[in-house]
Amino acid sequence: MDSKVKQFIESGILESYFTGSATAEEEQEVFSMKQQYPEVQQEFKLLEQDMLKLADWMAVPPPPGLWNRIEADINEVTLRTPQQPQPYRDYSQNRQHSAPQQPGYIEVDAQNTHIRVHKVWRWVFAAVFILGKIFLATAIYFYLENRQAQEDIQELKQQLHQIQQVKPR
Structure with missing residues (x-):
């Protein structure tokens, strides 16, 4: 093994690449060294396998029944009847007439500068x-x-x- 390749492998740049702490220059260096030297590519694959093993070992299984709840939520959304959007109405032209109250909305009087608080x-x-x-x-x-x-x-x-x-x- 070439001393340059050995020094590159032992430098820790591959590990920093896998942990996401490598700079853009180091990432470019990893890509170029991986393409040029099969030893670097082999070490890259070994580190990748180690990271996958570590991820599998540290993985937390989802709670039982989670997939069923997700599937039920998706089915509920997809099985709903599609609603037509309401046409836009401009209420700013006529402030004297009260706008129809829609559930979930509070009519705000912009003229009043005081806050009303319960006694x-x-x-x-x-x-x-x-x-x-x-x-x-x-x-x-x-x-x-x-x-x-x-x-x-x-x-x-x-x-x-x-x-x-x-x-x-």
């Missing part, structure tokens, strides 16, 4: 707002207390340091 949600929003203010005030209080405690600790450390310097040894 229960108003109380929920008010409670959340008030709780937010209470939590904010509590957080500020504890922040200030912590800052004061840190200053007290610093002052005590300074006093202790002064006492240790004055103390005779």
